[in-house]
Amino acid sequence: xxxxxxxxxxxxxxxxxxxxxxxxxxxxxxxxxxxxxxxxxxxxxxxxxxxxxxxxxxxxxxxxxxxxxxxxxxxxxxxxxxxxxxxxxxxxxxxxxxxxxxxxxxxxxxxxxxxxxxxxxxxxxxxxxxxxxxxxxxxxxxxxxxxxxxxxxxxxxxxxxxxxxxxxxxxxxxxxxxxxxxxxxxxxxxxxxxxxxxxxxxxxxxxxxxxxxxxxxxxxxxxxxxxxxxxxxxxxxxxxxxxxxxxxxxxxxxxxxxxxxxxxxxxxxxxxxxxxxxxxxxxxxxxxxxxxxxxxxxxxxxxxxxxxxxxxxxxxxxxxxxxxxxxxxxxxxxxxxxxxxxxxxxxxxxxxxxxxxxxxxxxxxxxxxxxxxxxxxxxxxxxxxxxxxxxxxxxxxxxxxxxxxxxxxxxxxxxxxxxxxxxxxxxxxxxxxxxxxxxxxxxxxxxxxxxxxxxxxxxxxxxxxxxxxxxxxxxxxxxxxxxxxxxxxxxxxxxxxxxxxxxxxxxxxxxxxxxxxxxxxxxxxxxxxxxxxxxxx
Numbered sequence: 318x319x320x321x322x323x324x325x326x327x328x329x330x331x332x333x334x335x336x337x338x339x340x341x342x343x344x345x346x347x348x349x350x351x352x353x354x355x356x357x358x359x360x361x362x363x364x365x366x367x368x369x370x371x372x373x374x375x376x377x378x379x380x381x382x383x384x385x386x387x388x389x390x391x392x393x394x395x396x397x398x399x400x401x402x403x404x405x406x407x408x409x410x411x412x413x414x415x416x417x418x419x420x421x422x423x424x425x426x427x428x429x430x431x432x433x434x435x436x437x438x439x440x441x442x443x444x445x446x447x448x449x450x451x452x453x454x455x456x457x458x459x460x461x462x463x464x465x466x467x468x469x470x471x472x473x474x475x476x477x478x479x480x481x482x483x484x485x486x487x488x489x490x491x492x493x494x495x496x497x498x499x500x501x502x503x504x505x506x507x508x509x510x511x512x513x514x515x516x517x518x519x520x521x522x523x524x525x526x527x528x529x530x531x532x533x534x535x536x537x538x539x540x541x542x543x544x545x546x547x548x549x550x551x552x553x554x555x556x557x558x559x560x561x562x563x564x565x566x567x568x569x570x571x572x573x574x575x576x577x578x579x580x581x582x583x584x585x586x587x588x589x590x591x592x593x594x595x596x597x598x599x600x601x602x603x604x605x606x607x608x609x610x611x612x613x614x615x616x617x618x619x620x621x622x623x624x625x626x627x628x629x630x631x632x633x634x635x636x637x638x639x640x641x642x643x644x645x646x647x648x649x650x651x652x653x654x655x656x657x658x659x660x661x662x663x664x665x666x667x668x669x670x671x672x673x674x675x676x677x678x679x680x681x682x683x684x685x686x687x688x689x690x691x692x693x694x695x696x697x698x699x700x701x702x703x704x705x706x707x708x709x710x711x712x713x714x715x716x717x718x719x720x721x722x723x724x725x726x727x728x729x730x731x732x733x734x735x736x737x738x739x740x741x742x743x744x745x746x747x748x749x750x751x752x753x754x755x756x757x758x759x760x761x762x763x764x765x766x767x768x769x770x771x772x773x774x775x776x777x778x779x780x781x782x783x784x785x786x787x788x789x790x791x792x793x794x795x796x797x798x799x800x801x802x803x804x805x806x807x808x809x810x811x812x813x814x815x816x817x818x819x820x821x822x823x824x825x826x827x828x829x830x831x832x833x834x835x836x837x838x839x840x841x842x843x844x845x846x847x848x849x850x851x852x853x854x
Contacts, residue, residue, distance in 0.1 A: 348421025356415040367402035437484040438493035441799035448810035450824040472800040489801035501789020508783035519770035524548040526767040535563040558612035561593040567761040620764030626757040637661045651690040656719040671699030701727040
């Protein structure tokens with residue numbers, strides 16, 4: 318019966334607080350340190366898909382390939398924004414709640430901290446023996462000749478020299494130190510909040526853009542030149558820096574001397590580029606994590622691959638397509654896939670989907686594979702399709718995918734599927750009078766990421782403050798100490814505010830320092846005349 322009554326009272330109390338009371342309760346829960354830590358953990362877990370799955374902001378081609386290869390599963394992941402994790406609604410909701418929680422924690426704690434700093438250290442309790450660290454030592458005969466005020470003055474001087482803030486009472490000195498611990502804690506949380514705000518401002522005012530640049534081609538920094546472009550909400554297109562970047566040569570090297578897992582690992586990616594700005598022309602060597610900086614924008618080298626140069630001709634020998642086609646690497650040995658679309662072919666539009674093998678070999682089943690990433694024995698294998706490419710339908714298409722559902726695959730004279738297997742310089746004649754395809758050569762390409770963040774300069778000072786505040790929080794101890802002169806002895810007690818395993822050691826050190834001023838010379842020995850504390854030390 319009593320249990321039922323208690324449950325009924327709790328239910329009645331919950332109903333009595335009303336809507337405003339519920340909001341107040343939710344706010345109190347959100348602004349607790351426990352809620353902030355839980356949200357921080359959830360944010361870390363939410364960021365995991367961003368590191369495991371390709372992100373559209375970094376590599377839209379890889380995202381398209383992933384969705385194509387995984388079908389309905391890839392489309393589902395795209396629906397729940399797992400390819401745009403850091404711009405998704407659910408990720409934004411988590412870090413907005415985290416920021417609100419931090420603000421709700423910081424403001425009242427800051428107010429309380431300033432009030433505590435202005436208050437005097439609390440007076441000594443009646444029984445100092447209850448403190449976690451306690452020492453007592455008899456006064457020397459010479460010290461007993463001095464007044465209690467003189468002894469307390471000497472003790473207060475020693476405490477101030479040790480960094481304590483002190484206050485004088487009738488028969489004791491109350492001291493406290495370690496206020497910087499809470500100050501560092503507040504600085505740490507404010508720095509986290511400021512860092513997130515700076516990152517958000519960078520996202521609002523800046524932009525990300527990606528461009529695949531083949532050797533010999535030039536990129537102009539304009540909106541129409543990007544393969545993909547992600548502007549901030551308040552981005553101004555007129556603020557784009559004026560420059561042109563030409564990829565002269567891309568030098569790559571893979572390790573063919575190492576054994577085990579290190580075999581075939583990339584060792585060098587050097588892009589020789591020429592930069593043209595209104596101030597003049599200059600040459601740079603662009604490498605991963607070594608961007609070219611132009612008027613606040615940074616150009617990063619984030620990827621590379623191969624682009625076979627294809628020339629398509631109709632039955633009359635007229636060129637209907639000629640140029641490099643970007644093929645995307647699918648594995649560590651650069652087995653690459655790509656498509657070529659020829660809308661001007663006749664009598665039908667043509668599409669080619671193929672695989673490029675940089676160093677051709679065969680597996681145990683006799684299938685063609687790539688055995689190394691460098692161009693040592695390249696081979697291009699392509700299937701041919703005819704029909705409507707769907708380029709005039711108004712529906713955007715990926716340049717890395719061929720919409721072959723409404724197209725017919727070409728067949729050889731014997732009725733088998735027509736397939737082209739070519740090395741650089743080879744020409745293949747297409748069946749049914751569709752002309753020919755020539756595999757001219759292979760060029761390398763560089764995947765570039767252009768990024769502008771006008772407020773990034775503020776990240777450094779806030780990160781310095783963040784680590785500085787964290788250091789103060791971890792290494793500064795908050796403790797209280799009392800020194801009382803009563804009768805013929807001196808009592809010294811300490812109490813830790815929070816975790817402080819050195820509080821007993823600190824009281825022992827203080828006892829030794831005060832012994833030089835107040836006690837017998839022989840009692841300055843750490844163990845002489847000292848009563849054990851409550852822990853038995």
